[in-house]
Amino acid sequence: MSYLGRVATKRPRPALVRRTTDHGAAMQDDAYDLPEAPSDDEESKLYRIRHSTAHVLAQAVQRLWPHARLAGGPPVKDGFYYDIEIDDHTLSEEDFAQLEKTMKRIVKENQPFEMTTWPREKIIAHYQRTDQVYKLDLLERIIPDPEVGICQNPQKGSDDVWFDMCRGPHVPRTGQCKHFKLLRVSGAYWRGQSDQPMLQRVYGTAWKTREQLDTYLHRLEEAKKRDHRKLGRDLDLFMFHDWAPGAPFWLPKGEDLYHTLARRMRDLLVQGGYQPVRTPLVFDSALFETSGHWEHYRENMYHFDERHAAHGHGEAAHTQAQAHGDNDQGGRQLGLKPMNCPCHMLIFKHKKRSYRDLPLRIHDQGVLHRNELSGTLSGLTRVRQFSQDDAHIFCTQEQIAAEVEALLHLIDKVYRAFDMPVALKLSTRPAEKLGSDELWDAAEDALRQALDATGRPYEIKEGDGAFYGPKIDFDVYDALERTHQCATVQLDFQLPRRFDLSYVGADNQPHVPVVIHRAVFGSFERFIGILIEHYAGAFPVWLAPEQVRVMTVSERSEAHGEGVLRALKSAGIKATADLSDAKIGYKIRECHNQKVPYMLIIGERERDEGTVSVRSRDDGDLGAMPVEDFLTRVVAESLPPF
RNA sequence: GCCCAUGUAGCUCAGAGGUAGAGCACCUCCUUGGUAAGGAGGAGGUCACCGGUUCAAUUCCGGUCAUGGGCUCCA
Numbered sequence: 242m243s244y245l246g247r248v249a250t251k252r253p254r255p256a257l258v259r260r261t262t263d264h265g266a267a268m269q270d271d272a273y274d275l276p277e278a279p280s281d282d283e284e285s286k287l288y289r290i291r292h293s294t295a296h297v298l299a300q301a302v303q304r305l306w307p308h309a310r311l312a313g314g315p316p317v318k319d320g321f322y323y324d325i326e327i328d329d330h331t332l333s334e335e336d337f338a339q340l341e342k343t344m345k346r347i348v349k350e351n352q353p354f355e356m357t358t359w360p361r362e363k364i365i366a367h368y369q370r371t372d373q374v375y376k377l378d379l380l381e382r383i384i385p386d387p388e389v390g391i392c393q394n395p396q397k398g399s400d401d402v403w404f405d406m407c408r409g410p411h412v413p414r415t416g417q418c419k420h421f422k423l424l425r426v427s428g429a430y431w432r433g434q435s436d437q438p439m440l441q442r443v444y445g446t447a448w449k450t451r452e453q454l455d456t457y458l459h460r461l462e463e464a465k466k467r468d469h470r471k472l473g474r475d476l477d478l479f480m481f482h483d484w485a486p487g488a489p490f491w492l493p494k495g496e497d498l499y500h501t502l503a504r505r506m507r508d509l510l511v512q513g514g515y516q517p518v519r520t521p522l523v524f525d526s527a528l529f530e531t532s533g534h535w536e537h538y539r540e541n542m543y544h545f546d547e548r549h550a551a552h553g554h555g556e557a558a559h560t561q562a563q564a565h566g567d568n569d570q571g572g573r574q575l576g577l578k579p580m581n582c583p584c585h586m587l588i589f590k591h592k593k594r595s596y597r598d599l600p601l602r603i604h605d606q607g608v609l610h611r612n613e614l615s616g617t618l619s620g621l622t623r624v625r626q627f628s629q630d631d632a633h634i635f636c637t638q639e640q641i642a643a644e645v646e647a648l649l650h651l652i653d654k655v656y657r658a659f660d661m662p663v664a665l666k667l668s669t670r671p672a673e674k675l676g677s678d679e680l681w682d683a684a685e686d687a688l689r690q691a692l693d694a695t696g697r698p699y700e701i702k703e704g705d706g707a708f709y710g711p712k713i714d715f716d717v718y719d720a721l722e723r724t725h726q727c728a729t730v731q732l733d734f735q736l737p738r739r740f741d742l743s744y745v746g747a748d749n750q751p752h753v754p755v756v757i758h759r760a761v762f763g764s765f766e767r768f769i770g771i772l773i774e775h776y777a778g779a780f781p782v783w784l785a786p787e788q789v790r791v792m793t794v795s796e797r798s799e800a801h802g803e804g805v806l807r808a809l810k811s812a813g814i815k816a817t818a819d820l821s822d823a824k825i826g827y828k829i830r831e832c833h834n835q836k837v838p839y840m841l842i843i844g845e846r847e848r849d850e851g852t853v854s855v856r857s858r859d860d861g862d863l864g865a866m867p868v869e870d871f872l873t874r875v876v877a878e879s880l881p882p883f
Numbered sequence: 884g885c886c887c888a889u890g891u892a893g894c895u896c897a898g899a900g901g902u903a904g905a906g907c908a909c910c911u912c913c914u915u916g917g918u919a920a921g922g923a924g925g926a927g928g929u930c931a932c933c934g935g936u937u938c939a940a941u942u943c944c945g946g947u948c949a950u951g952g953g954c955u956c957c958a
Contacts, residue, residue, distance in 0.1 A: 314958085383958080424952095429886080430886090440954095481949090616954085
């Protein structure tokens with residue numbers, strides 16, 4: 242069975258048909274067509290439970306705050322949320338106890354969920370009366386139906402009915418929503434747009450059984466334990482400082498990890514015919530005007546006026562320069578590059594290129610800056626300064642398929658080595674696009690051909706490509722089966738034109754090359770964050786910043802310990818020694834907490850016999866062996882697996 | 884950027900309108916011990932920063948900064 246095939250079989254996806262290029266009617270059908278085909282599989286049952294529990298939450302909120310305005314409350318992965326607006330109260334986690342108590346009461350009342358429909362006018366009148374502006378907005382915008390779905394919960398011991406506009410489906414009664422827990426509350430813009438009011442979103446999880454709920458909560462705990470921010474501190478890998486938000490400091494061990502990955506990738510790419518380069522960080526705005534970043538990406542860029550920067554003028558000079566536009570003061574507008582591609586365009590253009598030079602593969606691990614919104618920064622996952630295992634391939638249209646095929650091999654090889662399954666997705670031309678249909682046809686065919694050559698399943702996302710070219714996305718699965726976007730292969734028909742690139746073809750005519758943007762790890766920062774969590778900080782030997790720790794039982798074996806350390810180091814092993822006067826049990830515990838793959842215990846016995854006692858982080862006590870035997874073993878394990 | 888929460892020793896966290904505590908880590912000494920914490924002592928904090936209220940603020944209030952959870956998945 243193919244490696245990637247395994248993913249597809251292991252994690253069946255609901256047949257979610259959500260590819261639609263036109264809006265309106267198609268969108269509507271879509272909305273009614275969520276994975277809710279009346280089947281009895283787990284997904285569907287859970288979906289009903291979660292959807293129903295969202296209703297229970299909404300009802301509870303309105304019991305406690307009768308004037309609360311409800312927005313929407315869909316089921317999501319592992320749970321549900323409900324968006325709410327309460328005029329005179331701000332929900333916080335302190336409200337959870339009370340809310341959950343009220344929800345449990347509703348569950349206990351075992352109210353039925355009854356679907357019915359109301360005439361449109363009736364529901365509108367009701368919502369106008371009760372000031373449910375968000376429901377009214379939904380009716381106006383996305384529910385054209387003359388008869389609107391209503392889900393009713395008759396109240397126990399009275400004629401009252403609590404209801405919510407809803408298309409269903411639900412479980413039969415609230416009694417089946419027993420196993421839930423509210424998790425967090427956050428802000429969320431109505432319709433996800435920042436010009437809309439900010440609502441309060443309450444997230445919860447819900448399951449079929451108590452055990453499932455407990456398992457899920459336990460999984461959250463486990464994930465928290467391997468959070469890369471915590472491990473980064475515990476293992477001394479990296480740090481942050483208030484004075485450089487979003488910019489990691491790589492401490493010696495983290496830097497080692499970084500360097501190991503960067504170096505290995507560089508070597509691999511050189512083998513694959515790439516040429517590493519090193520390029521500037523700061524550029525005249527002309528570069529970004531040419532590339533289009535100035536127009537489309539400026540808000541995410543760091544930029545400044547050269548004169549202002551050089552003379553250190555205060556705010557006055559700054560505002561004056563701004564008031565007069567970019568160049569009135571005579572100083573250049575400068576920007577820190579957010580991507581490497583424009584640099585590589587310049588490198589291509591630096592010489593007259595022939596078709597014989599193609600494909601030209603330029604690799605660059607340059608430092609990039611992106612001024613991400615402050616609220617989006619998060620550990621190594623979202624940073625403002627980073628670098629990538631970036632490269633751009635300049636090639637002819639005919640070369641696309643072969644290049645992409647090689648890339649797919651490379652990506653597979655790398656992620657296989659990390660034991661991370663990868664799923665493939667092809668995104669094709671969007672409605673708004675640049676380039677002729679012939680070009681797109683050829684390019685999409687080339688990508689399909691390369692994908693087919695892998696013999697693996699892949700998903701097609703019609704219309705999801707960028708306006709400048711189709712792309713292949715990769716979903717990487719970590720040890721907790723979470724997905725991450727790391728690798729990318731993106732064709733670009735536009736950038737070469739913006740930079741007026743050309744090569745001389747065999748016909749002695751100029752032709753515009755195709756550019757392939759590609760990365761395997763993506764940003765090193767984020768990828769290391771993912772690896773930390775994937776391995777829970779217990780890196781394989783080849784990656785471990787400290788591979789072996791030599792520890793002595795007492796002073797009497799110190800000399801032998803130092804000898805062993807020297808031998809390890811001269812064999813290129815990253816080794817340290819703990820010669821302190823702590824007891825061996827203490828040293829082992831310390832070393833284990835630091836997740837060092839091998840501990841060598843050196844006592845008088847080992848000294849006399851010329852051996853080392855090996856304790857493996859993963860396999861425990863391996864007993865004594867000659868120093869040479871251990872060296873052979875650890876050197877072998879230090880080789881990168883790709 | 885917006886909403887909510889948080890910010891006390893290197894780390895994890897107590898605490899209270901009257902100028903601060905624990906465990907671990909750190910340092911010193913004792914201990915020479917064989918596979919997950921040996922013992923004793925010591926040092927360490929402008930309680931994130933700025934302002935306000937108060938006789939008195941780390942504690943209450945406001946602002947700033949940072950961190951965390953969110954902000955496409957549309958009844």
